[in-house]
Amino acid sequence: MNQLERLKKYTTVVVDSGDIECIAQYRPQDATTNPTLILKSALSKKYECVVNEAIQYAKKTGGSKSTQLQNASDMVSVGFGKEILKYIPGYISTEIDARLSFNTSACVKRAIKLIDLYREQNIDTSRVLIKLAATWECIQAAYKLKKLGILCNLTLLFSFAQARACADSDVFLISPFVGRIYDWYQKNKTDNSYFSNSDPGVLAVKKIFLYYKKYMYKTIIMSASFRKVEQILELSGCDRITISPDLLNVLKNQTCKFNRKLDIDKISTISSKPTPLSESEFRFLHNQDAMAVEKLSEGIRQFSHDQIELEKFLLSLF
Template sequence: MNQLERLKKYTTVVVDSGDIECITKYKPQDATTNPTLILKSALSKKYEFIINNAIQYAKKIGGSTSQKIQNASDMVSVGFGIEILKHIPGYISTEIDARLSFNTEECIKKSIKIIDLYRNNGVDVSRVLIKLAATWECIQAAYQLNELGILCNLTLLFSFAQARACADSNVFLISPFVGRIYDWHQKFCSNSSYDSITDPGILAVKKIFVYYKKYMYQTIIMGASFRRVEQILELAGCDRITISPDLLEQLKKQTFSFTKKLDSTKINTLSNKPIPLSEPEFRFLHNQDAMAVEKLSEGIRQFSYDQIELEKFLLNSL
């Protein structure tokens, strides 16, 4: 049994890719995408049919050039999601425009639009997760969307305050970014040898796991953004783990045995949950974590940049 096969016995494996051929190869339960992955796939000739369909849709709807670009962009994300869903049994995570990350109402409007696009194309929308950055505004949007039956994946999660606020709001799933937490800390100790036991990204997820299971929160924890196989194996037993194609290939080629590291059955539970964080409490606690503040801002900037690049590409096609 290779490591990927063994990992699937402990954890639900998710592929982090917009490449449909790659997703088919590794046979995951779910798949996640983001603006960076969508941009990369959109530029590939083999997915021209998705771009062409999106352009035709935008032209049919009409409106100003700006409106056409927005409609085409939304349809590109949905188009990739539709194709990916044909090859997986579970969820597809589709991320909305990161430039809306501090506007609750606009996040809700965009999320409903994305879900309607899926529904109008014959997709069972219970299989679609809307990805939002884990800002206070997006967490509140996720709470309201949940009331409408729309499930969310809160991404770019770096601080324990973000994790607490997501649990308070009954968010369906969170994606703590293990690798990016690790990257930030490496800037200050780059000469140290790697140890998965002390990896700050791993420790962050383990802390969230214990907290969620202790207080019986239903929010799913999906470790994300890995840099090395050791990080993945150290989280064996996490609810879900989303993995890039290169690390999936490494897992597939290796047969070294490993054990389940996270086990909710070994955690004593409490029925009385902590008092939910208020907005001021959330902002204070999150801002006590310099890494989380920097990496959340950086992630939103990068996803916004890739969204703009996608729109430039679509403008030329229009």
């Protein structure tokens, strides 16, 4: 048994990719995309049909050039999601424009639009998760969307305050970014020794896992953004783990045994939950974590940049 097969015994494995061929190869339970992955796939000649269909859709719906561009961009994301769903039995996570990350009503509106686009493509929308950055505004949007029957994946999650606020709002799923937390601490330390059980990204997820399971929150924890196989194995037993194709391939070709690290059955539970964080408490606690503040801002900037690059590419095709 290789490590990928063993990992699947403890954890639901998700592929983090916009490459349809890769997803077809690994056949994960779920898959996730983001603006960076969508941009990379859209620029590939392999997926010209997805891009062309989005352009034709935008032209058909009409409106101003900016409206058509937004419609084409949204349809590209939906088009990739539609194709990916052919190869997985579970959820596809589709991310909205990161430039909306501080506007609750705009996030709700765009999420509804994406779900409607999936519905127009005859997709079972119960299999679609809307990805939002884990800002206070997006967490509130996720709360409102769940009341409308739309489930969300809160991404770019770095602080414990973000995790608490998501649990308070009964968010369906969160994506703590293990690798980006690791990156920040690597950049800011002088000791080059590495131990997976003391990796700051790993410890962040373990803290969230213990808290969620102790207080019986239903929010799913999907660890994401890995740099090392050791990080993945150290979190075996996490609800879900989303893995890049490169690391999936490493796991597939290694057979060293490992033990389950996270086990809900070993955690004592408490029926009463902590008092939910207020907005001011959330902002203060999140702001106390320099790493989380920097990485959340950086992530939103990066995804916004790639969204703009995608729009420039699509505009050149009109």
